[in-house]
Amino acid sequence: MSSAFLPGFFLGFSLILAIGAQNAFVLRQGLRRQHVFWTCLTCALSDAVLIAVGVAGFGHLAMLAPWLDLAMRLGGAAFLICYGGLALRNAWRGGAALHAGGGDGSTLLATLLSVLTFTWLNPHVYLDTVVLIGSISAQYSDRLAFGLGAVCASFTFFFGLGYGARLLAPFFGRPRAWQVLDGLIGLTMWAIAAKLLVM
Incomplete structure (x- = not known):
């Protein structure tokens, strides 16, 4: 194993460890036991693509289109505000609709569209994967091993979160x-949206 693999793994793991819109959604799907595999796989593969782009040396492309950052932030904030509002509405209503493991009737397509939106409309994802991991990988002679370490961290984290969430199922009964x-979740979404708007 290359000496660059573990630094890539630990960096990648630390960057996605904090609670965020994507992680909260994965946790919720895991608790509901609804489309867990595809949710985790979509998150991990999305990270893998972005990490590969960063390690390949394309982190500087974001600077070539300065308007893209503003568009992503506004779009991401709008989505997070709406989703946060829905989560807070569910919290207010409570009741029988919120049974652990029961699912909420969302189709696989709707779930994947939500996952892709949380991932690809979040500017922090690009900063963490393409820019940060990409720039740090340049310090290692074996950039491929560094990138593979970061990708493995994403797969480990998302599948661990998605399938580990069921251990909390008795509490969420x-x-x-x-x-x-x-x-x-609602307050977290709104906090992230506010941060995007004041960046």
Whole structure:
């Protein structure tokens, strides 16, 4: 194993460890046991693509289109505000619709569209993967191993979060716990949206 693999793994893991819109969605899908595999796979593959772009040396492309950053931030903030509002509405309503493992009737297509939106409309994803991981990988002679380490971290994290969430299922068997989770998710979405708007 190349000495660059572990630094890439730990950097990649640390960047996605913090709670965010994408992680909150994966956690929710895991708790509901709904489209968990495809949700985790979509997140991990998206990260893999972005990491590959960064490690390949294309991080500087973001500077060639300065308007893209503003468009992504506004689009991402609008989506997060709407999704956060829905989560807070669910928290307010509570009730039978929030049963652990019960799912909410969302189709696989709707779920994947949500995952892709959380991922590709989030400017921080590009900063973390394309720019940060891409620039740090340049410090290593084996950039491929560094990138593979970061990609493996994404797969490990997302599948661990998605399938590990079911261990919390007994706790989330109570509607009140779902209300608290929805409230936290909604507030997190709005906090991230606010941060995007004031950047």
